[in-house]
Amino acid sequence: MAEYEAAIGLEVHAQLLTKSKMFCSCSADYAGAEPNTRVCPVCLGMPGMLPVINRKAVEFTIMTGMALHCQIPAHTKWDRKNYPYPDLPKGYQISQYDLPLAINGYLAFDVEGERKRVGIRRVHLEEDTGRLYHVEEASLVDFNRSGVPLMEIVSEPDIRSPEEAREYLVQLRMILRYLGVSTADMEAGAFRCDANISVRRQGEEVLGVPVEVKNMNSFRAVKLALEYELVRQSVLLTRGEPIERETRGWVSSENRTVSQRSKEEAHDYRYFPEPDLPPLEVAPAWVAEIGERIPELPEAKRQRFVRDYELSAYDAGVLTADRDIAGFYEQAVEIGTVGETEITPKVISNWVTGELFRLMKEENAGIESVNFSPTALVGLIRLVQQGLINANAGKSVLDEMFRTGQSPEQIVEAKGLAQISEVHALASVIRQVLDDNPKPVREYLEGKKQALGFLVGQVMRATRGKANPKVVNRLLQEALRERS
Amino acid sequence: MKLSRQEVEHIAELAKLGLTDEEVERYQDQLSSILDYVEMLTKLDTKDARPMAHVLPVSNVMRDDHVHASFPRDEILSNAPDTADGCFRVPLVLEESNS
Numbered sequence: 001m002a003e004y005e006a007a008i009g010l011e012v013h014a015q016l017l018t019k020s021k022m023f024c025s026c027s028a029d030y031a032g033a034e035p036n037t038r039v040c041p042v043c044l045g046m047p048g049m050l051p052v053i054n055r056k057a058v059e060f061t062i063m064t065g066m067a068l069h070c071q072i073p074a075h076t077k078w079d080r081k082n083y084p085y086p087d088l089p090k091g092y093q094i095s096q097y098d099l100p101l102a103i104n105g106y107l108a109f110d111v112e113g114e115r116k117r118v119g120i121r122r123v124h125l126e127e128d129t130g131r132l133y134h135v136e137e138a139s140l141v142d143f144n145r146s147g148v149p150l151m152e153i154v155s156e157p158d159i160r161s162p163e164e165a166r167e168y169l170v171q172l173r174m175i176l177r178y179l180g181v182s183t184a185d186m187e188a189g190a191f192r193c194d195a196n197i198s199v200r201r202q203g204e205e206v207l208g209v210p211v212e213v214k215n216m217n218s219f220r221a222v223k224l225a226l227e228y229e230l231v232r233q234s235v236l237l238t239r240g241e242p243i244e245r246e247t248r249g250w251v252s253s254e255n256r257t258v259s260q261r262s263k264e265e266a267h268d269y270r271y272f273p274e275p276d277l278p279p280l281e282v283a284p285a286w287v288a289e290i291g292e293r294i295p296e297l298p299e300a301k302r303q304r305f306v307r308d309y310e311l312s313a314y315d316a317g318v319l320t321a322d323r324d325i326a327g328f329y330e331q332a333v334e335i336g337t338v339g340e341t342e343i344t345p346k347v348i349s350n351w352v353t354g355e356l357f358r359l360m361k362e363e364n365a366g367i368e369s370v371n372f373s374p375t376a377l378v379g380l381i382r383l384v385q386q387g388l389i390n391a392n393a394g395k396s397v398l399d400e401m402f403r404t405g406q407s408p409e410q411i412v413e414a415k416g417l418a419q420i421s422e423v424h425a426l427a428s429v430i431r432q433v434l435d436d437n438p439k440p441v442r443e444y445l446e447g448k449k450q451a452l453g454f455l456v457g458q459v460m461r462a463t464r465g466k467a468n469p470k471v472v473n474r475l476l477q478e479a480l481r482e483r484s
Numbered sequence: 485m486k487l488s489r490q491e492v493e494h495i496a497e498l499a500k501l502g503l504t505d506e507e508v509e510r511y512q513d514q515l516s517s518i519l520d521y522v523e524m525l526t527k528l529d530t531k532d533a534r535p536m537a538h539v540l541p542v543s544n545v546m547r548d549d550h551v552h553a554s555f556p557r558d559e560i561l562s563n564a565p566d567t568a569d570g571c572f573r574v575p576l577v578l579e580e581s582n583s
């Protein structure tokens with residue numbers, strides 16, 4: 001199949017995280033609500049009702065456009081898209097046709113070791129539909145979702161492989177989550193993806209016949225469906241058979257796409273300006289103000305982590321995939337720099353991406369449900385670095401912290417994993433030894449490092465050899481540093 | 485300019501209307517005369533007119549993102565010809581929605 005290549009464009013619909021709906025004040029939080037308990041005459045399309053624009057939804061869309069390097073046109077308006085199904089009671093969807101909120105941007109990311117840049121054609125705002133449940137002989141309609149703000153992000157057909165498509169979605173989802181504009185949860189239907197894919201011989205200029213693919217409910221499904229289409233269309237081209245311009249649905253149980261024979265007319269949306277909504281004038285000052293609210297985005301954060309913390313690109317990528325994990329990590333790094341033993345960002349990264357991620361994965365928990373603080377994590381790492389407990393004990397302490405939220409010191413003490421009390425005892429022995437031997441102390445501080453051996457010997461003698469020499473060594477050096 | 489038979493049938497299909505042959509013919513005439521009437525506008529010189537989507541001199545009418553109570557479901561469903569399980573009951577929808 002190497003001689004064929006795909007041109008893929010993706011359309012993503014993301015529900016926005018507003019409290020209320022797009023054009024009325026009903027709650028947009030419909031998950032788990034009884035059917036038709038989040039509805040009013042506006043979102044039910046009752047005659048004579050007038051929609052009023054939710055400012056937050058507009059700002060979220062502009063913010064997303066800016067994060068995707070789009071132009072934000074000064075004029076934007078609303079249009080009606082005719083829609084003949086009962087899950088939108090008005091008979092049309094309020095959307096944006098020729099003047100969307102954001103245009104001409106791009107999303108750049110690394111995939112399979114190469115830099116990829118995918119054009120963003122437009123970002124616009126519209127309203128979600130209600131939900132249909134098919135029962136015997138009838139359909140039931142729940143309008144709780146009807147009117148929830150829905151942002152549509154349309155890419156150019158710049159994507160060349162199913163893997164690139166998957167990575168584009170991963171990056172886009174990450175950005176939406178960083179911005180806090182959407183949960184972007186695909187399983188919950190807050191992030192939906194349709195694809196247009198055409199196949200042509202490699203090197204050919206003209207795009208092939210585009211086929212629309214729907215019903216892909218996970219990133220995996222997107223990748224599999226596009227792989228399937230790439231093969232299907234390549235085979236047709238090889239045989240010299242025509243590719244039909246059509247809509248196909250992914251059937252995950254059969255691992256293939258099937259033609260959805262929808263009537264041609266269904267695509268005749270007959271857009272026209274929405275007379276119930278005045279246009280929006282997007283002033284530069286408003287755009288600037290929204291721009292101020294854009295946080296550091298994953299790409300920039302990842303580069304900063306590599307630069308400032310000397311992490312590998314891979315580790316930085318994993319740590320910045322989730323904004324809250326990145327935040328947790330950075331707090332830990334900051335705490336690691338203060339205190340008697342400095343903990344490097346690299347060491348903290350190893351603990352977070354290794355042990356902490358393992359525990360989170362085992363318990364299927366997000367960082368928000370980790371019930372110990374970055375301070376506690378650094379406290380634990382410090383115990384290990386100081387040699388008070390070994391790395392294996394450290395892992396089991398982290399296990400316990402994860403389960404109980406207790407502090408590492410409490411756990412170590414309770415489990416008798418190390419000699420915390422002995423350390424306290426050691427500290428006073430060391431103080432005594434240093435006080436009693438001013439000459440070797442002075443020599444050490446003047447640079448005669450071999451004086452340390454004498455002092456270690458004194459401490460070992462005072463403890464009758466019971467102390468851990470490694471620990472004694474470290475604690476002695478720290479105590480000496482304090483006297484310098 | 486007279487609308488073709490197919491054009492009227494296409495419009496009827498989009499509007500989910502079933503028309504008899506006689507109705508198709510009648511609407512062919514009626515819709516055509518409406519279009520002819522509107523056609524007069526094209527005679528206007530619009531060289532210096534800016535494109536306009538709205539006649540009212542207002543823009544940026546927006547509301548803050550606050551939640552207000554929705555309507556009681558009983559009241560909402562009381563207008564429906566048919567209901568079941570707290571939902572509106574409608575004839576079986578075979579085609580998938582596409583939004």
Ligand SMILES: [Zn+2]
Binds near residue numbers: 024026
């Ligand atoms: Zn409502």
